Amino acid sequence: MTTMSRARVLALGAALALTAAMPGSAQERVKLINVVELSGAGATAGTQWRNGIDLAVADINARGGILGRQIDIVHYDTQTNPGNTRAAVQRAIDEGTYSVLGPVFSGPIGASMQIAQRAEIAQIVGGEAAGLTRQGNQFLFRTSLSQAAAMPKLATYLKDTVKASRIAVVWVNNDFGKGGRDAMLPELQRRGIQVALDVSTEQGQADFTADAIRIRNANVDAVFVYLNEDESARFLLAARQQNVNKPMIGETTLLGARVIQLAGEAANGARGHVGLSIDAPVPAFQDFGRRYQARFNIASDHNGLKGYMAVHMIKWATERMGRFDRKGVADTLRGATITPQMEPGILITTKIEANGDLDRESFLAEVENGQQVIKATLPMINP
Amino acid sequence: MAELVAYIVAGLATGAIYALAAIGFTLVWQTSQTINFAQGEYVMLPAILILAAVAFLGLPVWAAAILGAALFVVVFGLGFKLAVVDPMIRHGVLPLAIATMALAIIMKESAKDFFSSEAQTFPSPFPAGAVDVLGVSLSLQHIAIIAVAFVAIGALQWFVTATRTGRQMQATAQNPGVALILGIPVARMVMLTFAINAGLAVLASVLISPIYLAKFSNGDVIGLFAFIAAIVGGFNQVRGALAGGLIVGVVDSLAAAYISSSYRLAVPLVLLVVIILVKPEGLFGRREERRV
Numbered sequence: 041m042t043t044m045s046r047a048r049v050l051a052l053g054a055a056l057a058l059t060a061a062m063p064g065s066a067q068e069r070v071k072l073i074n075v076v077e078l079s080g081a082g083a084t085a086g087t088q089w090r091n092g093i094d095l096a097v098a099d100i101n102a103r104g105g106i107l108g109r110q111i112d113i114v115h116y117d118t119q120t121n122p123g124n125t126r127a128a129v130q131r132a133i134d135e136g137t138y139s140v141l142g143p144v145f146s147g148p149i150g151a152s153m154q155i156a157q158r159a160e161i162a163q164i165v166g167g168e169a170a171g172l173t174r175q176g177n178q179f180l181f182r183t184s185l186s187q188a189a190a191m192p193k194l195a196t197y198l199k200d201t202v203k204a205s206r207i208a209v210v211w212v213n214n215d216f217g218k219g220g221r222d223a224m225l226p227e228l229q230r231r232g233i234q235v236a237l238d239v240s241t242e243q244g245q246a247d248f249t250a251d252a253i254r255i256r257n258a259n260v261d262a263v264f265v266y267l268n269e270d271e272s273a274r275f276l277l278a279a280r281q282q283n284v285n286k287p288m289i290g291e292t293t294l295l296g297a298r299v300i301q302l303a304g305e306a307a308n309g310a311r312g313h314v315g316l317s318i319d320a321p322v323p324a325f326q327d328f329g330r331r332y333q334a335r336f337n338i339a340s341d342h343n344g345l346k347g348y349m350a351v352h353m354i355k356w357a358t359e360r361m362g363r364f365d366r367k368g369v370a371d372t373l374r375g376a377t378i379t380p381q382m383e384p385g386i387l388i389t390t391k392i393e394a395n396g397d398l399d400r401e402s403f404l405a406e407v408e409n410g411q412q413v414i415k416a417t418l419p420m421i422n423p
Numbered sequence: 424m425a426e427l428v429a430y431i432v433a434g435l436a437t438g439a440i441y442a443l444a445a446i447g448f449t450l451v452w453q454t455s456q457t458i459n460f461a462q463g464e465y466v467m468l469p470a471i472l473i474l475a476a477v478a479f480l481g482l483p484v485w486a487a488a489i490l491g492a493a494l495f496v497v498v499f500g501l502g503f504k505l506a507v508v509d510p511m512i513r514h515g516v517l518p519l520a521i522a523t524m525a526l527a528i529i530m531k532e533s534a535k536d537f538f539s540s541e542a543q544t545f546p547s548p549f550p551a552g553a554v555d556v557l558g559v560s561l562s563l564q565h566i567a568i569i570a571v572a573f574v575a576i577g578a579l580q581w582f583v584t585a586t587r588t589g590r591q592m593q594a595t596a597q598n599p600g601v602a603l604i605l606g607i608p609v610a611r612m613v614m615l616t617f618a619i620n621a622g623l624a625v626l627a628s629v630l631i632s633p634i635y636l637a638k639f640s641n642g643d644v645i646g647l648f649a650f651i652a653a654i655v656g657g658f659n660q661v662r663g664a665l666a667g668g669l670i671v672g673v674v675d676s677l678a679a680a681y682i683s684s685s686y687r688l689a690v691p692l693v694l695l696v697v698i699i700l701v702k703p704e705g706l707f708g709r710r711e712e713r714r715v
């Protein structure tokens with residue numbers, strides 16, 4: 041009896057050891073939780089971000105995972121609600137996420153980032169508001185250029201290429217829009233461009249007719265549009281209905297694939313600066329765009345690319361460390377420069393500043409015949 | 424001045440759509456003495472059904488529109504009467520009102536889960552661009568919306584006042600007991616009212632979705648503004664709902680233009696409070712007395 045028991049114990053131990061050694065077994069998985077806007081005002085951006093993450097996870101798992109561990113991805117919908125976002129980030133940490141992915145909207149990021157910071161877990165987000173990385177949070181990392189980096193490029197474009205001296209600014213009254221406006225106004229002033237009309241709009245606003253009429257009747261050379269995806273499309277549709285014939289200039293969102301798709305012909309002629317684009321002359325971006333289209337039957341905008349890169353930032357940091365270390369992810373990412381040679385999934389050389397901001401090449405683009413056309417590539421600010 | 428006229432025409436266009444939804448409020452109120460808190464979702468859903476028919480059945484837009492509209496009228500007009508109103512009304516007005524709130528949530532979440540949480544392009548039946556009228560640049564789409572909505576409301580008024588069935592509907596709304604004694608098929612008239620409400624919602628949905636984009640959350644704003652419009656105009660009068668819709672649309676447009684888009688939602692609410700305090704039956708409503 042005793043001999044039998046010992047044999048059983050040995051057999052059980054051997055089975056457990058074998059199970060642990062097998063790739064893809066339950067013990068060999070790493071959990072990532074994505075906290076994102078899958079409904080509410082941010083659903084368009086959040087869905088793209090989620091899709092990008094799903095594609096990244098599928099790619100990484102197909103290639104053997106991270107350090108041999110397969111990724112389990114879980115998505116929690118914040119409903120674009122800051123309170124829900126806080127709860128979801130806390131839940132993600134309680135459930136043992138390796139790093140927190142998302143959200144995308146700056147307001148919910150600002151409301152929830154302290155939770156991941158307290159837990160000393162890296163949070164990779166899609167937000168662009170300049171203020172996010174000015175709070176000394178060592179665990180917050182962007183996947184896009186900050187407004188502080190993008191707005192000078194755009195102001196120069198307005199001055200030198202559009203040759204505007206008086207412009208209207210249309211912005212959404214949330215953290216993203218207000219942050220962008222506040223970053224843009226000093227840049228315009230520095231270049232002698234006057235803001236003749238300052239139009240504040242609401243997140244989720246459905247009707248932009250009155251705003252379009254105001255702009256049509258204003259004596260301005262161009263319109264700087266800084267709204268979220270759905271609102272950008274609605275504004276462009278209203279502007280077309282009201283015969284607003286002034287150049288529409290925007291930053292990334294206005295020229296995104298989803299906005300072009302929603303606004304249709306009304307998007308033609310919109311131009312400006314884009315941080316990420318599947319139409320950019322970067323083969324890795326274009327390949328990503330094709331695979332995204334094939335899998336989700338929809339074109340990826342910058343948020344799809346950001347989600348894809350977010351997972352690969354975590355992968356690169358973990359493989360660089362050679363071990364799974366939650367706190368170490370943030371330590372490794374800070375100050376790093378990741379090239380596609382080091383990690384193909386990063387798609388383009390990306391420099392991560394000490395405060396979590398990014399620096400990389402970006403693009404000037406214009407919408408022509410329902411397609412985003414890249415007109416020029418802008419270099420990194422601090423290569 | 425030209426700018427002011429442009430704002431007013433834009434307000435009339437959205438106001439005409441609010442009026443269509445507000446008339447639905449009054450019709451349901453008159454026949455079942457309840458408020459359909461799912462009225463905003465009634466305007467949101469037809470566009471989603473039409474897009475779903477295009478996406479999943481591969482139908483052309485016109486065929487999808489016919490199918491979607493028919494399906495909506497049957498399920499959310501007649502079905503709503505049979506499945507929600509009839510079982511609940513005998514328990515009083517409050518359970519029915521709460522049931523419509525639940526219905527609103529179900530419609531909204533179903534649209535999100537079974538179709539999409541993202542905004543979708545909805546094709547406009549009208550041409551894009553603007554036309555110059557006496558020095559005022561007006562959107563062709565807005566002119567068409569005003570025309571279509573007014574024709575629809577005019578046709579409804581004609582039907583209600585000039586046809587035998589319409590007068591039977593009126594009699595049913597005013598006193599169903601007496602109407603029954605007079606041999607009017609009250610149940611059928613009530614059913615017809617719900618079908619008309621659903622039809623108006625389909626029309627409002629087709630008119631507004633090209634502007635707002637089709638999205639599961641559209642009912643929030645439309646329902647609120649239509650509710651305000653119905654109260655401002657008078658909950659028991661179709662012409663009141665029409666006037667209320669137009670007033671709310673114009674006030675909203677002027678508020679966005681001359682105050683701020685950020686505060687535009689507050690202005691119709693202020694109007695609502697003023698009406699409740701000064702003329703609680705609404706601008707064109709009639710006083711009702713109830714024995715309790």
